[in-house]
Amino acid sequence: QPWLADHDVLGSILLPGTGFVELAVRAGDQVGCDRIEELLLEAPLIVPARGGVALQVRVGAPDPSDARSISIHSRGSAPDAPWTRHAYGTVVPGAPAPAFDLSQWPPAGANPLDVSGAYDRLLERGYAYGPVFQGLKAAWTAGDDVFAEVALPETAHGDAALFGLHPALLDAAMHADLLGGDGAAEGATLLPFSWNGVTLHAAGTSVLRVHIRRVRGDEVSAIMVADETGAPVATVESLVSRPVSEAQLAAASGGASAALHRVEWLRTAPATAEAAAEAAGAAVYFAPVPAGADAAARVREVVPEVLAEVQGWLADPESGSGRLAVVTRGGVAVLAGEDADPAQAAVWGLVRAAEAENPGRFVLVDVAAGSRDPDADVAAAVACGESETAVRSGEVRIPRLNRIAAPAPASPWGTNGTVLITGGTSGLGALVARHLVTEHGVRHLLLTSRRGLDAPNASAIVAELAELGAHASVVACDVTDRESLAGALSGIDAAHPLSGVVHAAAVAGGGLVGSLTAEGVESVLRPKTDGAWNLHELTRDADLKAFVLFSSAGGSVLAAGQADYAAANSFLDGLAAHRRAAGLPATAPAFGMWGISTGLGGDLTDADLERMKRL
Template identity: 45%
Template sequence: MVTGSLRREEGGLRRLLASMAELFVRGVPVDWSGVLPADAAKSARIDLPTYAFDHQHYWLHTAQTATDATSLGQAAVDHPFLGAMVHLPHSDGLLFTSRLSLKSHPWLGDHLVGGVVVLPGTGLAELAVRAGDEAGCGILDELVTEAPLVVPEQGGVRVQVAVGGPGENGSRTVEIYSQREDASGDGETWTRHATGTLSDPASNRGPEFDFAAWPPLGAEPVEAGDFYTGLAEQGYEYGPAFQGVRALWRRGEELFADVALPEEQRKDAVKFGIHPALLDAALHAHTLSGATADGDTVRRPLDWNGLVLHAVGASALRVRLLLDGSDVLSLEAADEAGGLVVSADSLVMRALSAEQLAGSGDSAVADSLFRVDWTELPWTQGAAPAPSWAPVASAEDVAALAGSAEAPAVAVLQAVGGDGEDAVLALTSQVLEVVQVWLSASALERSRLVVHTRGAVPAGDGVVSDPAGAAVWGLVRAAQAENPDRIVLLDTDPAAPVSGDGAVPVLGAVLAAGEPQIAVRGTVLSVPRLARATAQVPDAAPVFGPEGTVLITGGTGSLGALAARHLVSRYGVRHLVLASRRGPDAEGARELVAELTELGAEVSVAACDVSDRDQAQALLASVSDEHPLRGVVHTAGVLDAGVIGALTPERLARVFGPKVDAVRHLDELTRGLELDAFLVYSSVSAVFMGAGSGSYAAANAFLDGLMATRRAAGLPGLSLAWGLWEQTSGMAANTDDLTRSRMSRRGGLKIMTLAEGMELFDAALGSEQSLLVPARLDLRAVRAEAAAGGGVPHLLRGLVRAGRQQAQTGSARDGELMRRLAGLPAADQEKALVDLVRIQAASVLGHAGPDGVRPDTAFKDTGFDSLTSVELRNRLREATGLKLPATLVFDYPNPQTLARHLHTELFPDGGAAAPDVDEARLRRALASLPLARFRAAGLMDALVKLVALGDGEPAIGALDDADDETAIADLNVDDLVQLALGDN
């Protein structure tokens, strides 16, 4: 009888006891007294750690640095919304900085617009007035709101209030800005929310209205019991903190209200000039004027004129509003004793649209939708003569170059797609074979391969005439990520003439530019750079609607099902065809159909291999003429992870089927149809971060190129190169934690939730681009990796400025490692190399230090795969200057073995190593020799130079004047020091 003690997702005590019980009931004797002692009920059972304690401490030690505002040269501001202030000496202005979040100000969560938390307009007014107080300008003459300030559900938002210097009449400008706390920094702009003018207050005036007689004579009471229920029906979303209206009256064009803060907010009232929730509640009575929410908009107090705060700290108000039309009113409010608290000459109630909210704050669109720009380089930057070069067309050509007496500096591979069903696969396979041999040839380590395509990228006019060449770009981009500085991608104008030998006239300029990817159009050199994309134009017509049919390939998969639900619930699509290889038999297909049907959609699920042209044609023919095909969303795909050296044409073909072949068939078969949308799911790996997924990057790059071809032909076409999805099923679920960590460090990729993905989907639909990159990027992580010596990926250099790197102890470039090792005994050399390997391995794996990489533990047991092995090889090659194969980690399977190999390569004859000698014995031997012996042996000059390595200059005269027969042993310590340093 055999049973296991571990199962997937079951490895604890419960599983072990269950297995023992299975044995017991089948007759196997079990000593239960040892497993469950008699006093088990009285004793506590605790779980042991799954590995031995390694005595690492993780206490958080606070750095001993002063971080309060005063110590940082700022002035503290006693205000809940404003943290610190700094004077601007050049303009006599002021700058206030702060941070808002739902954690620090939870009551803000009760002010929602369209389901989004927005700082009320009264909060913007409070910021401006309080800043004006510090500048001696307490009247807010004008404040115009330009954009809502959205407070994110998670994290916070940085806020700055800038007060300008005094003008001729003493007035000052005021501007309020914000930036998402998780903004990447470089390239991330601040949003200006409001701008206005402050002036010096005149003498305080009394109220124009007598608030002592309350309620006002002749005012008719208005039922306030269900006041906020009515507002909710109109589209206003006020939580308890903002439900301050206690009583309402009306008299002609005048509205009166009693408002008060809830008990929970009263304690904070004294900290504000006037609490924003209280002032906001004071304006709620304006809804009695008959102005209600209009469509998807609600009216809020957004523009202020003549706002004056007469008293501070109020927690309850008597309010008088005087209407001037439906959207303009004036305000006076007093305390319960009738003393004036706040007044405004006029304020305008304006609408906030859903589009304004979508682009203003807690939206993935704000910082997660990118396009690829082709940025022009100055021609002078690349002016240089062409180096020696040789054409290659096959793996055999590369092998011949590697075996030649002198390898050329550059080899050029022409990669232009042909015609036919398999043209894309044939070209990509050819390039793959050449690249593989090139990267494995140690004789070509110092040479560069230029892969030359024509019309493969949308530089210049945005046209891609060779989508097969685009696939080559995806493949080679992955090879570049795995093998830096070995390959250059060059794309030229397909209309430009080509000489018979395939020479590239601009080759010298291209190589001198120092860019791994470059396009030439005429005399213009341009390079790809990621840039933030403009969100959807508010007036753009909806792409999807209820009339036609939408085909979703991969429709029963995780991403396809997500798209289907979104199209039905968000856009009202009522006719769907979901195609997948298994069709109705796919896991979860029936449940998905039931869900979509309940939402009002008519759904057809088809078993179809779209990579087969006949099946694709039959699928399209099955669409009803009553609801013709209006949109295609292609989400199907197969992920195949593997470094460039491990790929084969067969592996390429497996990935190309559901991507290249399927989309090519759909493109050709729908050209005669009136489509509103042709949208394909691509991957960020096709643009950058393709290391370890060359075949997948190539297939998706073809999609990117084909969509550019469609756009140029006037057809709909959009490729979405998605970043990392948060998924537990489908292709994204195959991305392990190590890969995610690497992609985060090098490319700044963060996990994207399904909701964020669909928000980006919506924003992308209105774009005129053929390629967009929806991805959450942590550009701070990229900058940190660059500072540590990792460099900034070229594609991200438009978003991240490469800062100064950390000072290094030495590198292969200056021979510091060799100099350090040369002075050590052989055993210490090996130990130093073991430490080097462990440190670099830990960095690749994302560990905090080398302790997690033991010298004798196999790399594969610590989590290394083919991609991380290549990354470790690259790091060790940089550190040692050695030519190292991509199979290094597999040939030398643990740090100790690898370090011995590095030692052998660095010191092939063993002579460079310092001998293992007894230091005391050596000193005694040297001390016994007279100085004349050193001179006779010709060693005196060397000895003097050795002394010069000390802190002082050598005293040559002191040595010459010494008695030739005087032995070093005869000198005492003082004499030896004097001998070495002379008169210094």
Template identity: 40%
Template sequence: TLTHHQPHHLQIHIGTPNTTGQHPLTIHTRPHAPQGDEAAWTCHATGSLSANAEADAGAGADAASGWDEAASWPPEGAVSVAVEGIYPRLAEDGLVYGPAFQGLRAAWRRGAEVFAEVRLPEPQHADADRFDLHPALLDAALHATMLDGVERVVLPFSFRGVTLHATGATDLRVRLTPTGPDTMSLAVADGRGAPVATVAALAVRPVDQRQLAVSGRAVADSLFQVAWHAVSADAPGAGRVARCAVVGGDGLGVGPALLAAGSAVEAHASLADLARAVDEGEAGVPPVVVVPWPLSRDADRHSADAASDAVVRMLGLFQEWVWEERFGDARLVLVTRGAVAVVPAAGGGPAESVSDLAAASVWGMVRSAQAEHPDRFALVDLDADAGSGRVLADVLAGAEPQCAVRAGRVWVPRLERSRPPATAGVPASRSEGTVVITGGTGVLGSLVARHLVTHHGIRHLLLLSRRGPHAPNATQLHHQLTQLGATPTITTCDTSNPQQLATALATIPPQHPLTGIIHTAGTLHDALLTNLTPHHTHTTLQPKTHTAWNLHQLTQHTPLDFFILFSAAGGVLGSAGQANYAAANGYLDALADYRRGVGLPAVSMAWGLWEEVSEMTGGLGEEDLARLRRAGVLPLSSADGLALFDLALGQDRPLVLPVRLDLAAMRARPGARPALLRGLLGAAPSRAVAGSASVAPGGAGDAAEPGATLALSGLPAAERAHALRELVRTQAALVLGYAAADAIDDERGFLDAGYDSLRAVELRNRLSAATGLRLPSTLVFDHPTPAEVAGRLDELLREREHPDAEALLTRLDGMAADLSAVAADDPAREQVATRLRALLAGVVGAADGGGGSGAGGERRAGEGDEFGDVSLDEFLDIVDDELRG
């Protein structure tokens, strides 16, 4: 198989004629290698050439060449066969043809014979004279054999008796006549019926269905989209948030909306002010802390500078949230307006576009933060409708990590497979126009450049990169593109600088105007949210966001065939350790949506991992790749990636995700399933909780979850300690890619075993899921061996099983604040009072040595209960006296 990135030597050898006058023909290739390190030649084809192919082929050629220019077309007695949608259908089944090869226009059948009309797409007409018979045109002539789909795909194997009668055709009439089980003859004429070529005998071979399945997975199953589903206002969770804090400005009116819904709302200028209020007062941290995104000024809410400033500003706040231990049991909810566009899954809902690109960037960053710190962050996009404010208290109490509220309805995003419509096709580009590729000398930029030339008929390319002609392989790339018939220009340009970019675009000649843009440039600086700096955030954002904005600004009045942004799936799915990169990609996704909203072409392709090693992925080791596989992300080959590129172009939407997901492996893993993937994965199987504290050591390849079958309550201390050590060792081995827990020494330090901050967070998340405990990201650094971590888990689980008095008092302080928010006329108020009276009777009875009801609350108010006539406010005073006296 020939690859795009590896140059090959081509050898065509024609031998001396044999006794029958035929010349033997062989075609070999071998990869280019340094002198003295040549690889072996690979034979691709053999054949023979003759001065008189028709005479050599005999009667078969005579029969094939019998065209009558005066005969009617289509032939008399032929029945029309529909060809509309054949290429999208074949693509779904795994057989993908690029736009240059989609030439079948009409077909007919007459008995066993098949007749067809094929036409070379307009962008390829300029190249027709370069070939005696354009290969794409000849290939399309054979597509008529697949009119019924790919139940039995046959591909050309050998040609015999090939004769060329004319050259330069762009339209063909084709007749295919079966001559055997797997052979046929071809007669090819031009649009007027004049003979062009004949093939006396074409032997075909069926394609192994497994081969098609491999290709089909990448094309049919690896292209996704985000669709929004409406849910009832109280579906995300139970009830509404009773008490919360609003931090920062409140230009969205979040505080008043929550107050109107009956929630107790505290307003604080910053998280530091909230922390001081907690220290100075008796109430604990509210369970929900809301940060309303301040609406940007209309003049700058879309610019890359605004996005960069927003991300850096919010980075400081998010870091403060994670670092502050007092906020450990609360959830931070970012409320925005216009950060996402709700696209309903089945229509019938709002049609809108992103209206705040800076806020969209922050959404990307928060998705990464959610991957690092499950249940600590949530996202809500709120419109200005009064009904939306009324349901906000329900939304904040819910469990959905991301949602949007529109006109009082709650919408949640779900990932779905993207299927091309029956009329889908790759948009054609004017062959004489110029296509600009940023990052054009990089691995992906080079792959796409070659693909544009070989499959899309593009001839003029402007490749921009920071090093330009001095980039590695730039000279080789220029030579390859030139050999393919293109006219490439490789230019040094910092595309994030608008002046440099404008100068580069001004070099495009008017006879080959700018017709398309593909933005592949980017850079990485991976770090956990707590370790990111503003500098690293700026340097990651600039090549992505500023270049994209500059391209938009400089070309928004230029008629473009396409405007393609290479984004990353992690910005949508959430990727630990890449909050800055996710923010950059969130901006690109939003810019594509914004452009389409104002009538400009755009699509953002949020790619998964490519097999090709690039400057951005070159630092990934085997452990990193194993971590991605555990997360369900598999690499894309270059061939599959480019096939998905073509398919993504045919989608009529601003965002598509070409990413290879191992959904079967994700379903097999226990644990909570990401909300975004619930539609693809289905509901997680329910498991009964065994005991008050349950953990699951799991097996290699599994993520533990709460509610598995290993109960700790009642176990002797030694058995309990052993179970927890096995849990930690098993999960630690899994994170390092080991097959079994035996590979982990529970007295050996995590750092010595190869743990870094990202692996430490992954282990923390697994242990949190296994135990139900909210654990700090510094767990393995504060407790540096598996044995010490197991000991700490034991302490925390015992505290949860048997909370001490101080912890209970803290929880009661928070409960008192929540209860004070319940309105006096709320029916739930008396139900709460009844329950608390029973609880207090049990506490006092136990203290007196009597037979109180205990925590179960079996005794009801009014049944000899001395607190039966106490009001809720009086009751809270009694609670305070009893527990503090």
């Protein structure tokens, strides 16, 4: 496929997102599924300068509604190369008939758009397209809608019949929209992130008429394409694009961890008047901000109040399908080095779960703790149409999850100090203890659990660590009890002072937001929030090399059905930011599912695990 060399983005040759669509369409056709319900692109496929790439498309068995899962993978030419998943989603049968008409061309009332030098302008944004991808011939605008005419070069006309819709042609269909330059990501390099409701109505064309309806700036669009007579060719009900950086693509080609991501807060453009008017209908609720320095005590006050508000909103028949904007103050660290209030951060986990269970009913907004006009900040944030926003110095920002390269290996733990691991006698705690000893040379550990040496596996883990050359002490300690924890810390040998903390203790929660009670939520919060806050306060004067809080993806992308657990983990995220802002060591990795049968996640069914894998 030599035409792939013409798809150069930020210096990397990659398979266009439209190529994944073509693969999914063809695979769906083989099993009687003529519609892509959803296709999420999670990793770019970088085309290597040398050697080949093996592709694999997997289609699952039909579920009761005849929908099938689909995933697309690749690996290098070496036989032992690992597979990387690039895209996944769902294909379904019964695609609807096309509901658009492009027979009148150009459309009446549309204004011509200057496309001379279009690809020079796109080059400035990082798109170094070669001849096959330079298909834009003409364009028009009508309000927020964009119309375009695109075509393959004559040298590629023969290839059109090889595809349902040539990926270079469908890619070119989006180029006029990129020239608009007035969206949320103006000037950024955008790549497709998710395709929804994709149907191919006709195959093999080399010329397209295109209608792009902007749903939100240049990041969310609906696309309708027809052939040169106006006959429908394809429908894309929703295409979401996301900004990408040169570093991200370089990381993807250079072995970035497929599991390591970071949330980045991007500026977004002011909302249109129409969007602002629509947003004016949203109800607004400011989460309480109790006084006091004890964040663990404050979170036990804040979360139940917000839970009651959320439950009341969902139960109120007058709220209908309306949206409730839940506003926090300083709950997330948006800017580098910014502080965060852990109690306010917990609200984000709770409301994320409510939104995941009730799509379109909630909006999260964080304003600066010292905002002079929080009402104006909230209005601007809600109007941008995102489900999560933050406002700093009048600028609305939106979170995006971006893959990052793994940092260089480091071992900050040292061999002489003592590392404290809460919940350290089993499950994740025991796993971390082994890892620190075998991979980082740690030789002194203090493992806490509620039952101490009477806990199952406690004696066994001590003996195992001793065989590995480490000395582990086990102490019965309830980390939610400040005095109990202080007693455990006071027993550390002065010859091996405390040098690191790993807070792995937790209690799993669960249940839809509407079924939760304040008492039940507190029982899930305390092991993480009270334990973490006690560790923070009692060790803040120690010379720590590391302070690790085991957070979870349950605080963000896996929140549905576990609002209490999500709130607890978001508290940890906020505490880590709070410590870093104070110059103290802290990290709160948000782990996904662990491949162990004990501890959190050990009682999940196969169906639970499969749902989480797809999120």
